[in-house]
Amino acid sequence: MKNYSILVSLIVLLFFVSVIAVGTGPFKVSPVQVIGILLSKIGIAFSGFTSAQESVVINIRIPRIILAVLVGCSLAVSGGALQGLFRNPLVDPGLIGVSSGAAVAVASMVIFGKPLMKVIPEFMGLYILAVAAFCGGITASFIVLKMSEMTGRANVMNMILSGIAINSIAVAGIGLLNFLSNDQQMRTITFWSLGSLGGATWLSLMVISPFIIGMTYLTVRKARELNVLALGEREAGHLGINIEKLKKQVVLISAISVGAAVSVSGIIGFLGLVVPHLARLIIGPDHRALIPISALLGAILMIISDIFARMIVSPAELPIGILTSLIGGPFFIFLILKNSRLFKI
Amino acid sequence: MIKAQGVSYRIGEQTILKDISIDVNPGQFLTVLGSNGAGKSTLLKVLSGELKGQVQLLNMNGKPLVKFSQKELALNRAVMSQETLVSFDFTVEDVVLMGRYAHCGLYETRIDREIANEAMHQADVYYLKNRIYNTLSGGEKQRVQLARVLTQIWDSNGEPKYLFLDEPTSSLDLENQYKILKVVRGFAERGVGILCILHDVNLAVRFSDKLVFLRKGELIGYGKPSEVICPEMIKNTYGVPVAVHKGYSAEVPFIFPLIV
Numbered sequence: 033m034k035n036y037s038i039l040v041s042l043i044v045l046l047f048f049v050s051v052i053a054v055g056t057g058p059f060k061v062s063p064v065q066v067i068g069i070l071l072s073k074i075g076i077a078f079s080g081f082t083s084a085q086e087s088v089v090i091n092i093r094i095p096r097i098i099l100a101v102l103v104g105c106s107l108a109v110s111g112g113a114l115q116g117l118f119r120n121p122l123v124d125p126g127l128i129g130v131s132s133g134a135a136v137a138v139a140s141m142v143i144f145g146k147p148l149m150k151v152i153p154e155f156m157g158l159y160i161l162a163v164a165a166f167c168g169g170i171t172a173s174f175i176v177l178k179m180s181e182m183t184g185r186a187n188v189m190n191m192i193l194s195g196i197a198i199n200s201i202a203v204a205g206i207g208l209l210n211f212l213s214n215d216q217q218m219r220t221i222t223f224w225s226l227g228s229l230g231g232a233t234w235l236s237l238m239v240i241s242p243f244i245i246g247m248t249y250l251t252v253r254k255a256r257e258l259n260v261l262a263l264g265e266r267e268a269g270h271l272g273i274n275i276e277k278l279k280k281q282v283v284l285i286s287a288i289s290v291g292a293a294v295s296v297s298g299i300i301g302f303l304g305l306v307v308p309h310l311a312r313l314i315i316g317p318d319h320r321a322l323i324p325i326s327a328l329l330g331a332i333l334m335i336i337s338d339i340f341a342r343m344i345v346s347p348a349e350l351p352i353g354i355l356t357s358l359i360g361g362p363f364f365i366f367l368i369l370k371n372s373r374l375f376k377i
Numbered sequence: 378m379i380k381a382q383g384v385s386y387r388i389g390e391q392t393i394l395k396d397i398s399i400d401v402n403p404g405q406f407l408t409v410l411g412s413n414g415a416g417k418s419t420l421l422k423v424l425s426g427e428l429k430g431q432v433q434l435l436n437m438n439g440k441p442l443v444k445f446s447q448k449e450l451a452l453n454r455a456v457m458s459q460e461t462l463v464s465f466d467f468t469v470e471d472v473v474l475m476g477r478y479a480h481c482g483l484y485e486t487r488i489d490r491e492i493a494n495e496a497m498h499q500a501d502v503y504y505l506k507n508r509i510y511n512t513l514s515g516g517e518k519q520r521v522q523l524a525r526v527l528t529q530i531w532d533s534n535g536e537p538k539y540l541f542l543d544e545p546t547s548s549l550d551l552e553n554q555y556k557i558l559k560v561v562r563g564f565a566e567r568g569v570g571i572l573c574i575l576h577d578v579n580l581a582v583r584f585s586d587k588l589v590f591l592r593k594g595e596l597i598g599y600g601k602p603s604e605v606i607c608p609e610m611i612k613n614t615y616g617v618p619v620a621v622h623k624g625y626s627a628e629v630p631f632i633f634p635l636i637v
Contacts (some may be wrong), residue, residue, distance in 0.1 A: 116465075119464040119465075120464075121465075253483065255483065256478065256482075256483050256484075257478075259467070259471070259475060260475045260478045262463050262464045262465050262467055262475075263461055263463055263472070263475060264461060264462060264463075266427065266458060267456075267458060267461055269427065269447060270425065270427070270450075270451065270455065270456040271451050271475065271476065271478040271479060271529065272447050272448040272450070272451030272452070272478055272479035273447065273478065274447050312465070312466075316466065316467075316468075317465035317466050317467050317471075318467075318471065320483065320484070
């Protein structure tokens, strides 16, 4: 019952921050007008807004908010699931290589992709970086998984070490690619890796939302297994869980979800690490509640970060990855100092 | 019945278990005794399916152990390890309910909760129900883990069930050692086959139907306590001279170490 009321309050909160976010920006739209525009879209006549306002809200702001929701949800849910899987509260979705793999693929595409641009249809050119990021992210995670299996069984420590190794190779690769790039290309790569919600279009949302929603659903289905895993791999095995299978499933589910998210938003730091902690603080460690609550909290924090990203240097916008890390870092330190018990495993 | 014949286990050149044959019968309390490193835990791991040893025959309820899926195994036997750490702040009730994993879907049913409550009463941890597991003392944790494994094999599905315990009393005080083994004994009387590792010979004698003595991976004694307990057996097993006294009865002798 308590869980239920928290869930409902978060949904209400999500709605409110969304309305505020849609109204925020250099082009003024009041919350009442936002609701008016939404109502008129579902056939309830409402006046008091201009067609320019309607166009900005429908074509720019709302896709952006939906992207924020999807990305926040994806990172937070994957973070929560992977922390559960690795039984380690310091795990971030980046650990399985998905973000750095995506970054390498994007950097390669920016520098070497020119010939490709000529042969593919123009509208696809807009999405070529997203496709590259998605493929790069999934590939890197797959390599991490395979590497950790080479010793016989995919034990957690092997997986963490493989993740660290792949990440550091990827960082070297990005460095090398940066070295090879010209100024313009380097700027593109850097901005991608700082994250932005500016790339949201209805088409890109339609492509990534089935991935993220589907993978979030699958993660919730694994929640009880993740709970039992808290007893350790041996005990979980005695209780009937096929550990090897579970590891593969959770890593792949997270890689697909985060891969889809970063393909449109670029790298968003810290959210996947911090949000599950926040959720655990509110609702406890039960993944059946933790995963949905993380999804909502991730979405809300992402929207709030985006509001700030657009307000601080308006009419320009700050890369949102900078903000999430800037807010997330000190917040994490606060959590550590305030509640050191939280980090005991 | 769990029937094990010719169980051996090697790591490289080193032989941990050598040609062991024992039966774990439903309704019987079988205790494995031996000094540190004698292969007790390894034997338990092979019989529970966690380790794959070289075996001539290893059947549970007439079917080879390797033919069971992980979930089928979990429905028929529960294993309590020496020490279980729990990551994150799960409550005692959460931990005990995890024992029901193989029996339910994403959420536990009312029946699962009733079983967990009953098991917590039996292991005397019901009053700790809402405490965070990680804040408990070693002995309390051990009793919670016992409640967890009890919930796993609580209900009957027609097949005999088995309970494997690796030093379940290692952190318990005198009162709780007897209390807990009494509970386990009660499960044996309900038809559960018990395979237990203990260090306290007198405790083992008091509660077990049969004893297994291991030395350096070899079986050196196997039988009823009154038949196998003698100064030579204890000397061979632990290297300690003892006097055997009449304990509670002729069936339950009592050993007294003669170390000055």
